[in-house]
Amino acid sequence: MGSRASTLLREEEIEEIKKETGFSHSQITRLYSRFTSLDKGENGTLSREDFQRIPELAINPLGDRIINAFFPEGEDQVNFRGFMRTLAHFRPIEDNEKNKNPTASEPLNSRSNKLLFAFRLYDLDRDDKISRDELLQVLRMMVGVNISDEQLGSIADRTIQEADTNGDSCISFQEFIKASLVEKLCETCF
Amino acid sequence: MAELGSARRLPRFGFLLMLLLLPAGSALEEPHHRTNGSATHKKAFPVLDFNYEHVRIPFEISLWILLALFMKLGFHIIPRVSHVVPESCLLIFVGLLVGGIIKAMHDKAPILDTKLFFLYLLPPIILDAGYFLPIRLFTENLGTILVFAVVGTLWNAFFIGGMMFAICQIEVAHLGGVSLLSCLLFGSIVSAVDPVAVLAVFEEIHINELLYILVFGESLLNDAVTVVLYHLFEEFSHAGSVTMGDAFLGVLSFLVVSLGGILAGVVYGIVGAFTSRFTSHSRVIEPLFVFLYSYMAYLSAEVFHLSGIMSLIACGVVMRPYVEANISHKSYTTIKYFLKMWSSVSETLIFIFLGVSTVEGPHNWNWLFVVFTLVLCLVSRVLGVVGLTFIINKFRIVKLTKKDQFIVAYGGLRGAIAFSLGFLLPDDETKHMFLTAIITVIFFTVFVQGMTIRPLVELLAVKRKKESRRSINEEIHTQFLDHLLTGIEDICGHYGHHHWKDKLTRFNENYVKKWLISGERSAEPQLISFYNKLEMKQAMMLVESNSSARLPTFASAASLQNVQPKEAAPRRAIPSISKTREEEIRKILRANLQKTRQRLRSYSRHDLFMDPFEDNMSEVRFRKQQVDMERRMSHYLTVPAKRQETPSVRKVWFEPEHKVHTYDLDDGESPAGLSFRPKPRPPEGVDLVDEDTPQNTNQGTAQPGQEEKLKPSCCLSDPGPNTEEEA
8 A cells, every 4th residue: 555655656755745844754655645545536636526525524514614725726626745735734743843943934834824724714715804704604514504593693793702802893813813712722632 | 726716616515515415315314214114103294305316326427517517617717727728638637636536535436437438428529520520621631641540550559569568578677477469459559549639639729721630530530440459459368379360350350340330320321311301390300310320320330349430420421411401500500519519528528537537546657667658659659650751742742741740740649548448458457557557648648748739839830720711712613623623634534533523423413412302402503502501601690790689589580490489579560561471472582592682782782871981992891891781781670660660670580581691792892893783573572672661652563773772762761770870
């Protein structure tokens, strides 16, 4: 299983990905074999349908949004590099890395990049604010169809009211971090 | 001694009195019987009789409990002492005193009987801890906790047992008679971290939740290990030798004990949850079901020598989400307070009895043995924690720092469980020596470690518990992250923690909830029930904070859901509304929880009495909103009878019952920011409002806009109460 995958993935590529994302050699080869198993068309890229074929993702409320996060703006295919780049956000922060190279650009899995990733899943129109509608959409996805719009609306209102400190009735990135204690959660999850 | 308040001298005096009367009472009885024996004597009919034997046992039990309660009261009168010394220490100290007094009177004191301890005193504490266990944190750290509990306890037991045996071999100690197995048995008894002691001390220092759950979880889960080791070594010390087969059986026994205990707990928990589904008509007995099922789980596990503590915890954990969805709010409060009450009394009694037993019990003080036990306990604990953390940190995302390790090691307190287990040993010289050593270790850990842990925590600047309430933001984002991480795990094909948690949650939602939760709440998503609970809590808070002397009946009516007579009181103030209409309205409100809230929300947004300084969106806005809300609430409630008492009374009456207190929800929205959002209102809701405002001659279905304009005006017309409360 592993050998077939690594012959298709050149060593230089593995090194590049390693440098960019920080994953280890074995992790990269394992993820590559997963990538190829998802890639039914065998053309080296994944389309949205490939992702949607994963059964658990279909029942995940955030499934569509997660899938979208893999595809860069306007594109329909994602290659292995892009795949790894997105997954790199979820690599746990390692202590020994922190001091390695302060001049290098921030690693993909830094705290703020993780939080930004989570924030962008809410904020679809990329205006750096979570508006009430965007929040409603997320809530609707998480809660299902049985709850009335009004009930959801009041939850959304309360959420915004709790988090919003500058009174623009939207949640900015900073407010998001503080209110949802996402930072603390991120620490324990990813 | 002088620091003991007079409050404490009283019960002791009363107790002394009773003890004096005891022999006096029995003496009095004798002549009484004797005179009756000789039938020829005709005695005068005793107007006043004295029969103490009749009530002796419950009387004495009550006296002890009263003593414990007075102690609890007394400690907080003297703030300085209670800040430095943890309560457990003071209680043991009191126990020592009482024991001393009893001994001075040459009377037999009640000792910490093992049966009393394990069957009556321990379960409430464990149930209280288990029922309110923070599940998420517990399961996230389950691996770490299990490693500490199982491997750590095993290491402690064998290390201490082995080293003590080596010590015993030293000629000087004259302890050659103590066999290896006895030492191992001793090691297993003294190595277990005690949940009662940990709770007592950690509760007061408000340490951060991770450390708390690590130490506390360990103290709970090591019960299985302790039980198995204890029985194992006890059996072996009778048999005299150990074989490989026995060791294998020991391991098997451990699995059976722990998994069996958990299984028993889960079964009882499910049955309890199922039962609570049908209790909607007899709310009063709901708490009893919770207590009894849990207690039965504990006892059933003890029957089979399974781990009773794990069974109790499992039962509480399994039962809680479903029971809480089914029972009334009042039952929930009852359960909470009864558990806290019982566990508090139990804990106090345990420590007092520990003190009494110390004075009472036959002691065999052997310097070498005791000192080495103490030293070895500390050493093995530190070694165990450090060693295990080194291994565990390789698997953890959030590593345990040196500070954390120190607290975990330092928080390994021994307590009454060790003492009771020691008490179970067969009566001989070694038992007394063991008991003395155990008591010394307990005293040391509770006194020295208990007293110094608070300054150490402050010195090391260990993270303290954050006092913030759980907000809806947190809840949403926690779920959001769960979904996100589950999705990522699925994409990677990695079946990790989140994947299984998601599967379990889905199974729970689709199948289990339907069986165990009654009515429509079975389909309610977690977010919604969380939100409702939050709103309910806020409602309760607002009503309680506003219930001044003027409105005692309303406050009590607010918290009662089923008691009819009290509702009659506020109802008397509303002459105009008929009973059937009220029922209708209440039913409608109950069903349309949200819609009612919508109505009230829009009301407050247009309330012209909004605080002027709310325009600055300062940090304390939220607090000010609440204050403002309370002001408006009390304005609402104190509207004079001339016009508005009727509607406001009705409002209060309904609101808490139907969880409608979301004024603060809207205060936050800036008046400038949000536009007025007219929402379609159900006709019923509007009707109620219409009846509120006497000015509103339109008794029919009013339009939303009209209704909104009317509401503020009803307030405007009443400047009186507002100035009143502002004063």
